[in-house]
Amino acid sequence: xxxxxxxxxxxxxxxxxxxxxxxxxxxxxxxxxxxxxxxxxxxxxxxxxxxxxxxxxxxxxxxxxxxxxxxxxxxxxxxxxxxxxxxxxxxxxxxxxxxxxxxxxxxxxxxxxxxxxxxxxxxxxxxxxxxxxxxxxxxxxxxxxxxxxxxxxxxxxxxxxxxxxxxxxxxxxxxxxxxxxxxxxxxxxxxxxxxxxxxxxxxxxxx
Amino acid sequence: xxxxxxxxxxxxxxxxxxxxxxxxxxxxxxxxxxxxxxxxxxxxxxxxxxxxxxxxxxxxxxxxxxxxxxxxxxxxxxxxxxxxxxxxxxxxxxxxxxxxxxxxxxxxxxxxxxxxxxxxxxxxxxxxxxxxxxxxxxxxxxxxxxxxxxxxxxxxxxxxxxxxxxxxxxxxxxxxxxxxxxxxxxxxxxxxxxxxxxxxxxxxxxx
DNA sequence: GTCTATATTTGGATAGAC
DNA sequence: GTCTATCCAAATATAGAC
Numbered sequence: 001x002x003x004x005x006x007x008x009x010x011x012x013x014x015x016x017x018x019x020x021x022x023x024x025x026x027x028x029x030x031x032x033x034x035x036x037x038x039x040x041x042x043x044x045x046x047x048x049x050x051x052x053x054x055x056x057x058x059x060x061x062x063x064x065x066x067x068x069x070x071x072x073x074x075x076x077x078x079x080x081x082x083x084x085x086x087x088x089x090x091x092x093x094x095x096x097x098x099x100x101x102x103x104x105x106x107x108x109x110x111x112x113x114x115x116x117x118x119x120x121x122x123x124x125x126x127x128x129x130x131x132x133x134x135x136x137x138x139x140x141x142x143x144x145x146x147x148x149x150x151x152x153x154x155x156x157x158x159x160x161x162x163x164x165x166x167x168x169x170x171x172x173x174x175x176x177x178x179x180x181x182x183x184x185x186x187x188x189x190x191x192x193x194x195x196x197x198x199x200x201x202x203x204x205x206x207x
Numbered sequence: 208x209x210x211x212x213x214x215x216x217x218x219x220x221x222x223x224x225x226x227x228x229x230x231x232x233x234x235x236x237x238x239x240x241x242x243x244x245x246x247x248x249x250x251x252x253x254x255x256x257x258x259x260x261x262x263x264x265x266x267x268x269x270x271x272x273x274x275x276x277x278x279x280x281x282x283x284x285x286x287x288x289x290x291x292x293x294x295x296x297x298x299x300x301x302x303x304x305x306x307x308x309x310x311x312x313x314x315x316x317x318x319x320x321x322x323x324x325x326x327x328x329x330x331x332x333x334x335x336x337x338x339x340x341x342x343x344x345x346x347x348x349x350x351x352x353x354x355x356x357x358x359x360x361x362x363x364x365x366x367x368x369x370x371x372x373x374x375x376x377x378x379x380x381x382x383x384x385x386x387x388x389x390x391x392x393x394x395x396x397x398x399x400x401x402x403x404x405x406x407x408x409x410x411x412x413x414x
Numbered sequence: 415g416t417c418t419a420t421a422t423t424t425g426g427a428t429a430g431a432c
Numbered sequence: 433g434t435c436t437a438t439c440c441a442a443a444t445a446t447a448g449a450c
Contacts, residue, residue: 001447012435014433020420023228032325033325035242035323035325036325038424038425038426039418039425039426040425040426042425044316045388048434048435049424049434049436050425050427050429051428051429051434051436052433052434052435053438054427054428055433055434059426059427060426060427071213106322109300110321110323113371113375114323114371114374114375115374115375116242116317116321116322116386117379118239118240118242118243123411150386150389153372153382153383153386153388154386154390154393156368156372156373157365157368157369157383157386157390158364158365158368159368160371161364161365161366161367161368161369161371162319162364162368164321164364164368164371165360165363165364165367167321167322168320168321168322171322175360176360176364176447179357179361179364182357182361183364185397185401186361186393186394186396186397187393189217189393189396189397189400190389190392190393190396190397193396195391243445245442245443246443246444246445247442247443247444255415255416255417256416256417256418257444257445258416258417258418258419258445258447259417260415261445261446266444266445267443267444267445299426305422328434342443387427392445
C-alpha cells in the first residue's frame, strides 16, 4: 500500500534542472547572440561541468530545439491575450504585443522567425508547437472576417519585417516599433478596400 | 621616359585575384549558409592554401565586409533599373526586383538585411555603400510624391518581411513572392488614403 | 606570393571512475 | 548524476622558408 507514490520526486527534480539549464541558455544567448551559445560557457553557470549537461540534453541542437518550442509557447501565450479582443481593436493589440515580443529578444526572434542556425531544424514535436500557434491565429482571423488566406500571411510579413528592421538597424531603439500602428492602419485600409469581407464570419457553434 | 607605366599590371592581377576569392566566397556561402564560410574550404577552390588568402584579405571578417559592400552595390544596381520608371508603376517594379534579388540568395539576404554574423559589423566605407543605396531610393520616393518619411520605412519592412518569410518557410519556393503585388497594392492604398500626397513633387532642375 | 608547419583556440562529445 | 580526462575536429591566424 505504501508502494504508490503520488509524485515522482526524482523526475520532478530532473525536469527542474532541465528548466534551469534552458533558462540559462536564454541568458547566454541574450548576451552572446544566438550563435554564441556553447556548452563550455553554459555549464558553469548552472554549477556543472560541460559533460554533465548531456544528462539532460542529448546535444547542443537539442537545447536549441527546446528553446524553439518554449519560445513559441511564450509567443502563443502572449498573442492569446490580445486575441481576447476582436476586430480592428484586437488586430492592433496583436500587432503591438507581437512587436514587443520580437524586439524584446533579438536572439529569440532569429530562432523563431528565421533560419539562422546552420544545420538546425526543429524536431517534429517542436515544429508542431509553432504550427499550433499559427493555426490559432488563423482561426482568429477567420472569426474576425479577415477571410482572405493571404491576409494573414501579409500581416505576419509586415510585423515580422518591422521587427527585423528594428533589430538590425537600431537594436534597443523604438523607431520601427512606433510604425506598428501605421502598419496596422495600412493593413486595415487594404482589407476594407479589397473584398476582404470586413464583416466577421458567422460564429460556428454547430454544423 | 620609359619610367611611366600607364597600367600597374601587378596591382591589376592582385585585384583580379581578390575578385576571384570574393566570387568563390559567394559560392561557398550559397552552399553552406552564411555562417558556413571558412578559409579551409575557400582556399583550395581558388587553387591556394589557406594562409595565402591573407595576402588578399586581412581576416575572415574582411571577406564578409567586402561581400557586404559588393552585395549592396549589386542591390543598388538592380534597384536603379526599376527606378527609371515612376509612380505606382516604378514602385511595383522596385518591389518585384528587390524581392527577386533577396530570395535569389538567402545568405546574401541575411548578410545585407539582418545582423546574423556574430561579431561582424560592416566597416565605415562598406556601411557607406548601404547608406548611399538607401538615400538613392529615398530620393526616388521624394520625387514620386511618397513624401512621408515613414512611407519608405514601411515599404522596406514590407518587402524585406515578405522575403524573410519566403526564405524561412519555403526556401526556393514562390508563395510569398506571389504576394508582392498585393503588398504593393496595400501600400499604395494606404498612401492614397493618408495625406501621403500622391502627387509627384515638383521636378527640381534648378533653384 | 605561395608554401609548409604549427600555434592557438574553441567546442562538441564520449569513456569510465566515483 | 557528476566528475576528470580526453578525444576529435574545425578553424583562424602566424612564422618563416622558398
